Amino acid sequence: MKVTKLRPFIPSGKDYILAQNFFEDLGFEKIYSDEGLSIFRMEEQEFFLQNFHNQEFQNNYMVELVVEDLDGWWTLIQSVTLQNKYPIRAKEPTMYPWGKREINLIDPSGVCWHISEAKK
Structure with a gap:
């Protein structure tokens, strides 16, 4: 049996439009x-x-996004944070013991995104 895709359902929180705008500002289409419901790609x-x-639920929901350029994502997240449009929190790239x-x-709804670097 072959799996071709896993698509999580992410809660928007109180402000559905704000959440949509946030993910578009992060570069999702x-x-x-x-x-x-919205679908982002x-x-x-x-x-x-x-x-x-x-x-x-939102405060206990986590998702991992694996990316190739973690430092580039950090630059993007910092630019989105500086706009002060979204109630988000972010911790800089850190190497963890695992x-x-x-x-x-932490996105506008409280969901924790673990944005990790793909192994090279």
Whole structure:
């Protein structure tokens, strides 16, 4: 059996439009959207942004995004942070004991994104 794609459902939090704008500012392409669900894509990776708010769930939801240029992502995240448009928090690229270098980003809804560097 072959798996071809895994697409998580990410909660938007209280402000669905703000969440959509945030992911577009990070460079994701919105390929579909209605009042309850949006689909975002970057290259072959996709996720659903669900118009859903449950703060306890959001604060305990995590997703990993593996990228080739972690420092480039950090530069992008810093530029988005400087705009002060989004209630986000981010920790600079850090090497962790489990062998991954990653950025920890808390998105506008409270979801923790582990943006990690692809092994070379």
